[in-house]
Amino acid sequence: MDNSKKELLCCVTHCDRPLDRDYWNNCWEQSKTGWDIGFASPAITEYMAQYPHKDAAILIPGCGNAYEAEYLLANGFTNITLIDIAPKAVELLQEKFSETTAIKVICEDFFRHEGRYDLVLEQTFFCAIPPSRRKEYTEKMAALLNANGKLVGLLFDRTFEQEGPPFGGCPCEYKPVFEPHFHIRTMETCYNSIPPRKDSEVFIQLVKKQKP
Structure with a gap:
């Protein structure tokens, strides 16, 4: 595998732990x-192209550069919330989306x-959370x-050689958690999937269960 593909497959491996606000910033x-x-x-844009509710309240957690939000905005969605723990990422997003009221950015x-x-869109957020917090993730979602x-998006279907994230x-691990x-x-x-992640992702569409 060439270096460009490795870069797309793997997140950061050289930042200091713990995986907190300072780490990601x-x-x-x-x-x-x-x-x-x-x-x-x-995978996400194709799903959203057929999603009919333009006024749906949509959350994108751990949103990074929020390219999905750009797509949603360009396609008429009006109620989008972005969350990222890194102040630098949020600063960039607030500048990017400063001229629209359809997108709210929260640090x-x-x-x-x-x-x-x-609706919550999942894109490289779940994989950034230590597996010990996955139960907490599903409960919070x-x-x-x-x-x-609905919780919709992508999860990795592979293991990584380096220590995460x-x-x-x-799926055999994810199903019992969700x-x-x-x-x-x-x-x-x-x-x-994009070519560097071919055969290494699963698409998820999960619907919240109703309490008895």
Whole structure:
């Protein structure tokens, strides 16, 4: 595999731990953003092209450069919230989206965020969280979603040689974590991944379960 492909497959491996605000902000300050593919994920844009509710409350956590938000804005979506823990990333986003009221940018730890959403888009956020927090991730996602809300996006279907992030896995690991809170409508190999991630991603469409 050539170096350009390795860069797209792997997130940052040279920042100081722990994986907190300072860690991620240092990555942005030093332009060590190997997870950034430079455009919106085709799997997500294809899904959103057929999503009918332009006024849906949409959350993109760990949004980075938020290319998906650019796509949503250009296609008439009007209620988008972006969260990133890194102040430098948020500074860039606030400048990028300064002329629209359709996008709100928040500098915050996802696990402390409060809000209600119809749809959450997942793109290289789950893989940035240590596996020990995956149960907490699913619980928080369910808490943020409205009734019948959806979690849609991509998860890695592979392991990584280096110590994470990114943290990989497979559907056999993910399903037991998500099933207590979500109906798994789709969790299968992504057919339209970008070339460097071909056969190493699963596309997910999860629907929040209703409490008894």
